[in-house]
Amino acid sequence: MTTTQPRSAIAVAGLRKSFGDHVVLDGLDLDVPRGTVFSLLGANGAGKTTTVKILSTLLRADAGDARVAGYDLARDPDAVRAAIGVTGQFSAVDKLLTGEENLRLMADLHHLARSEGRRRVARLLDQFGLTEAARKPASAYSGGMLRRLDLAMTLVGNPQVIFLDEPTTGLDPRSRRDMWQIVRDLVAGGVTIFLTTQYLDEADELADRIAVLDRGRVVAEGTAEELKRRIPGGHVRLRFADPQGLDAAMGVLGEVARDNDALALRVPSDGSLRSLKTLIDRLDDRAIEVDELSVHTPDLDDVFLALTGDSANEKVTTR
């Protein structure tokens, strides 16, 4: 028996995977309750895609237990495949076929009756705003349209668990928001979503629970609020009218993060009245003019940076 509760859509214990000497997953533990959005957050190369590949039966793990939709991944991969849908980073559509033909292909492979397939394809085309382009070959689609078609194809089979591997990487802001809305609608319909992303705002926006992956291990897990509470990432942001003010304040405050374009400084602070007063007094003593002052509670950026160390995070984006 595993420790799986029946309420888990995905339960993973001690998952390991190496490619040669390179350890990608180093004892991964995860538990995703049914009907929730779970986000695996990490920089490029942290092991996100490998995790998705293992959980979607594309790769075998070297060690560890995993159950997806209640089925053991190693013993029952067919049952797992029947229960999941996967939309990866690279569009899994047939570019020579039209959008409609791609969806019909999926309907046929799920052995839907002709009329039922037709109905479902029409509904998905409509739901994903692809009705107009339905008869155009997918090679003529924009990036956002391809990603929508890709996800629509995943949904033809009514999967219980959906893996979205960086679903908005490379999309423009508008397409990205469309994708977020689609994900929210899906969850409202009761499916479980396993989302990997390198965008902190995306995890913050969509996920019920977030796991931060670093060098093949989960270094923190919880709701966005819980994660933010775990670390003291609060700061005060000071904006100045001119570079002279900025320089003068730097001289007073010493080592603080500086944003030249915005003429702003980011000063660590716990947000208490006493620390604010101290800060203001120091600036006042030197008669430095501050244009604007704002107090920030920690966001996921701070969490991420605090948890994973600086060097590995150059590629984490915070659009």
Place this chain on the structure above:
Amino acid sequence: MSTTVLTGPAPASLRFHPLRDSATMLRRNLKRMLRYPSMTLMLVGMPVVFLLLFVYVLGGTLGAGLGGAVPGGAAGGRAAYANYVAPAIILMTVAATVQGTAISIAMDMTEGIITRFRTMHIARVSVLTGHVLGSMIQTVISLAIVIGVALLVGFRPTAGPGAWLATAGFLVAVTFALVWLSVALGQVSKSVETASNLPAPLLLLPFLGSGFVPTDSMPAGLRWFAEYQPFTPIIETLRGLLMDDPIGNNAWIALTWCAVIALAGYLWSKRLFNRES
């Protein structure tokens, strides 16, 4: 408890439908061929060009050279050579079309859709059988065109309806074998370019056999290779069926080769497809 699901017989939704899935994949491949007709044209164009070259440019001289080496060759000339070379061109048509199979398999493998198929509950082999069936249909069409052109340029087979039927069946067997081989070659290729090069020797083999000239005109080493390579008995069987010549053991040798190539190609393909991505 869900344990009944795990230990009991698979529920209806978990059964595989290899025939239905293969038919679906075949429809997909036929649609792709229609969308990308230049490939089909290119594949059938090459044997036609070779046919015209060998009959009109080289045929006069080569036909004279046949002499009494082959039955009917005594008359010599272009007409005799058209009859001699047609079976080789027919086999070359099959080889050229399966080269297209390798290319389209390799193109497929570079696209994400195959990864999607791997994560779906479908009969896995249907991805490959869809390609095989599609290629076989494509080959039949190519063969009809090439044989039609051959008839126009002076190919005069003496086969009766029974022999034509046997020829058709034999060509299907040859195609089946070479298609499975190229399904494997397409998968083993890391790029589409490699995939178009790997099956190229198949196009060369008719030359290194009895396809274009009788093997007894070749130097000893080459002649040995020509007589024992699989394409020679295949060509001799075709020649025998179409021109009413004696076939001897060639038919059995050819069919054995086909069975071996088909089985090896199938097992290799399946293994390649099931490897981890």
